[in-house]
Amino acid sequence: MKMRLKSVLCASAIGAVALAAGQASANSELLKMQKDPNQWVMPLGNYSGQRYSELSQINKDNVKNLKVAWSFSTGVLRGHEGGPLVIGDMMYVHAPFPNTVFAIDLANANRIVWKFEPKQDASVIPVMCCDTVNRGLAYADGQIFLSQADTTLVALDAKTGKVAWTAKNGDASKGETSTAAPLVIKDKVYVGISGGEFGVRGHLTAYDTKTGKQVWRGYSMGPDSDTLMDPEKTTHLGKPVGKDSGTNTWQGDQWKIGGGTTWGWFSYDPDLNLIYYGSGNPSTWNPVQRPGDNRWSMTIFARDADTGMAKWVYQMTPHDEWDYDGVNEMILADIDVKGKPTKALVHFDRNGFAYTMDRTNGALLVAEKYDPAVNWATHVDMATGRPQVVDKYSTHKQGEDVNTKGICPAALGTKDQQPSAFSPKTKLFYVPTNHVCMDYEPFKVAYAAGQPYVGATLSMYPAPGGTHLGNFIAWDASEGKIKWSIPEPFSVWSGALATAGDVVFYGTLEGYLKAVDANSGKELFRFKTPSGIIGNVNTYVHNGKQHIAVLSGVGGWAGIGMAAGLQEDTAGLGAVGAYKQLSNYTQLGGVLTVFTVD
Amino acid sequence: MSFRILFKHAATAGFAAAALFVGMLPASGQSAPQTASTPPSDKPYTVEDGNKVDPKTYNGYRRYHSVCHTCHGPDGMGSSFAPSLVESLTRLSSDQFEGIVAGGQQGNAGGNVRVMPPFGSDPNVMDHILDIYSYLKARSDGALGRGRPERLVAAKTN
Numbered sequence: 001m002k003m004r005l006k007s008v009l010c011a012s013a014i015g016a017v018a019l020a021a022g023q024a025s026a027n028s029e030l031l032k033m034q035k036d037p038n039q040w041v042m043p044l045g046n047y048s049g050q051r052y053s054e055l056s057q058i059n060k061d062n063v064k065n066l067k068v069a070w071s072f073s074t075g076v077l078r079g080h081e082g083g084p085l086v087i088g089d090m091m092y093v094h095a096p097f098p099n100t101v102f103a104i105d106l107a108n109a110n111r112i113v114w115k116f117e118p119k120q121d122a123s124v125i126p127v128m129c130c131d132t133v134n135r136g137l138a139y140a141d142g143q144i145f146l147s148q149a150d151t152t153l154v155a156l157d158a159k160t161g162k163v164a165w166t167a168k169n170g171d172a173s174k175g176e177t178s179t180a181a182p183l184v185i186k187d188k189v190y191v192g193i194s195g196g197e198f199g200v201r202g203h204l205t206a207y208d209t210k211t212g213k214q215v216w217r218g219y220s221m222g223p224d225s226d227t228l229m230d231p232e233k234t235t236h237l238g239k240p241v242g243k244d245s246g247t248n249t250w251q252g253d254q255w256k257i258g259g260g261t262t263w264g265w266f267s268y269d270p271d272l273n274l275i276y277y278g279s280g281n282p283s284t285w286n287p288v289q290r291p292g293d294n295r296w297s298m299t300i301f302a303r304d305a306d307t308g309m310a311k312w313v314y315q316m317t318p319h320d321e322w323d324y325d326g327v328n329e330m331i332l333a334d335i336d337v338k339g340k341p342t343k344a345l346v347h348f349d350r351n352g353f354a355y356t357m358d359r360t361n362g363a364l365l366v367a368e369k370y371d372p373a374v375n376w377a378t379h380v381d382m383a384t385g386r387p388q389v390v391d392k393y394s395t396h397k398q399g400e401d402v403n404t405k406g407i408c409p410a411a412l413g414t415k416d417q418q419p420s421a422f423s424p425k426t427k428l429f430y431v432p433t434n435h436v437c438m439d440y441e442p443f444k445v446a447y448a449a450g451q452p453y454v455g456a457t458l459s460m461y462p463a464p465g466g467t468h469l470g471n472f473i474a475w476d477a478s479e480g481k482i483k484w485s486i487p488e489p490f491s492v493w494s495g496a497l498a499t500a501g502d503v504v505f506y507g508t509l510e511g512y513l514k515a516v517d518a519n520s521g522k523e524l525f526r527f528k529t530p531s532g533i534i535g536n537v538n539t540y541v542h543n544g545k546q547h548i549a550v551l552s553g554v555g556g557w558a559g560i561g562m563a564a565g566l567q568e569d570t571a572g573l574g575a576v577g578a579y580k581q582l583s584n585y586t587q588l589g590g591v592l593t594v595f596t597v598d
Numbered sequence: 599m600s601f602r603i604l605f606k607h608a609a610t611a612g613f614a615a616a617a618l619f620v621g622m623l624p625a626s627g628q629s630a631p632q633t634a635s636t637p638p639s640d641k642p643y644t645v646e647d648g649n650k651v652d653p654k655t656y657n658g659y660r661r662y663h664s665v666c667h668t669c670h671g672p673d674g675m676g677s678s679f680a681p682s683l684v685e686s687l688t689r690l691s692s693d694q695f696e697g698i699v700a701g702g703q704q705g706n707a708g709g710n711v712r713v714m715p716p717f718g719s720d721p722n723v724m725d726h727i728l729d730i731y732s733y734l735k736a737r738s739d740g741a742l743g744r745g746r747p748e749r750l751v752a753a754k755t756n
């Protein structure tokens with residue numbers, strides 16, 4: 001018999017009248033489940049993407065007594081992104097390639113009830129630019145959904161692990177792969193695609209959860225029939241985008257290998273019926289080879305979940321010159337923005353700007369740097385939405401075969417995919433950031449299907465004035481200000497968790513799980529797990545007790561650049577020097593650690 | 599324009615990488631492709647003051663940090679999942695190196711399945727393979743330190 005804490009329901013009303021006939025059961029079940037803090041039923045916790053839990057059994061007064069309850073090895077090495085799902089007494093754990101899925105019975109000695117190990121061609125491994133990560137599973141209606149590295153979307157029976165159906169979302173021989181977690185809304189499961197470094201044209205695709213048939217696909221660039229845009233009704237900062245906006249800012253046919261891949265996180269507003277996500281960098285990394293604004297790369301999309309039609313878009317970095325992918329999470333929060341209650345969307349972009357939008361109509365309300373080191377643009381012009389680029393840091397202006405130096409942030413951004421958290425209690429956003437700058441030299445490259453299509457040389461180093469490579473910050477999105485900032489020796493690459501217990505959790509690249517006070521940022525607890533953490537901290541209740549769960553397993557882009565250190569160890573700086581090697585602190589691993597308080 | 603690249607068997611890990619490639623170069627005005635028919639000297643690079651290099655080695659630095667570094671890390675130092683080439687080139691000859699780059703290879707080190715793709719048909723790599731080798735050899739020999747080197751002469755680039 002399941003024991004549950006009293007769950008605290010949010011105040012928002014579920015629009016029963018909005019449900020169309022035939023969608024009722026999956027829609028209302030998942031909508032209800034994602035409000036239950038005892039479970040963790042979707043990648044970001046719930047549709048708003050806030051990564052906030054109402055649970056307070058673990059709180060700022062007792063978190064210092066956090067202890068390991070149990071741990072579990074996935075049997076896989078390489079970067080472990082994402083986090084486990086908990087549905088009732090069952091926990092579902094995923095892994096990097098080969099993307100093994102485990103169903104663990106929390107009520108029966110954590111027994112593995114079933115295991116699904118996909119058979120994938122290992123040749124997909126090297127076509128994954130930034131490690132063989134997978135950001136997690138989706139659940140709905142008794143099914144578990146996995147998006148495999150080779151782009152096969154699989155629906156598994158949650159009780160038995162048997163394959164219900166598969167669908168092929170892309171072609172790995174063209175450099176198309178999958179790393180993002182799917183999202184289920186009503187009767188459809190939504191998946192993105194990866195491969196922006198291989199000239200892949202990005203898209204978001206919806207599949208029927210029962211049959212696996214493709215329902216719609218919205219591309220990031222191309223003619224209106226591909227991008228699913230209405231020249232009059234789809235707007236950009238309030239203005240209609242016009243005909244074929246996805247081709248008329250590209251030269252010739254370049255949009256066909258345009259990039260704009262969709263490998264980040266998805267959120268959903270059930271009242272507006274809009275799914276929100278961002279698109280990645282345009283292809284190639286050499287801006288001189290692709291003149292034009294390159295719409296709609298680097299763009300926040302709001303699409304109708306039923307039809308895929310884009311309601312509004314906002315391109316954050318037109319004609320990208322630095323690889324600042326726009327795919328980071330879109331947090332939906334009802335907050336006061338400059339004194340006015342707003343249905344907001346808050347997004348911490350790779351480019352170093354934190355954006356607050358009105359999620360109903362795509363109005364731009366706030367755009368401020370969330371790391372003072374950001375220098376490639378002075379500010380975002382609020383009338384046009386365009387960043388004001390500084391010539392000295394414009395890799396296009398400086399030219400091909402010229403090394404443009406000292407650009408902040410580096411290509412891995414002020415924040416990469418690692419998702420932040422929002423606390424409706426403190427009204428603060430908790431953001432895991434990078435504090436790294438770069439030199440970037442573009443040069444000409446040729447396109448060959450399935451081969452990298454990059455065209456730039458990078459070197460990265462810590463932001464000037466410090467020796468640390470990351471900060472964990474608390475951000476006020478209505479004013480656009482940092483409230484407090486915890487420096488970390490390495491980039492903070494984990495997903496954060498905020499709780500009603502006034503505690504915020506995050507993981508470090510050396511492998512620490514840390515708990516800090518949600519108001520002051522004071523460290524309350526730390527524990528070194530078996531390997532560096534690039535996963536997301538999740539929480540759930542089992543047997544009346546709150547648990548904290550996080551995957552350890554260093555890798556991802558951090559594992560590429562930081563393992564051997566970013567630069568030569570300068571004599572005299574020693575272990576606390578600026579150019580320390582991550583490999584001195586952690587090695588590969590693949591372990592889930594679950595914590596609780598007695 | 600067409601070219602052939604002939605590779606000897608790669609001796610490492612018993613993996614045969616012999617292949618005959620026939621491919622088309624993009625018409626981008628690039629110079630003639632580099633081949634393995636003229637073996638480079640033991641020290642194909644020129645390094646002065648520990649960080650100033652000849653134009654070919656400089657080009658090798660750029661090409662390495664465009665494609666190769668995404669797995670093999672900055673400056674050939676290795677990553678959490680691909681080996682340090684600074685170490686590998688103490689063991690591999692230039693022919694072995696080119697064979698692996700062209701044909702790819704797989705390995706299993708302690709449960710960690712590693713796969714390197716074949717770059718044999720990628721002009722962005724193979725047209726510059728001798729430059730990439732020169733750069734990595736300079737690093738491996740300890741002649742060239744980490745970080746971006748300087749060009750010894752202002753050079754036309756490949």
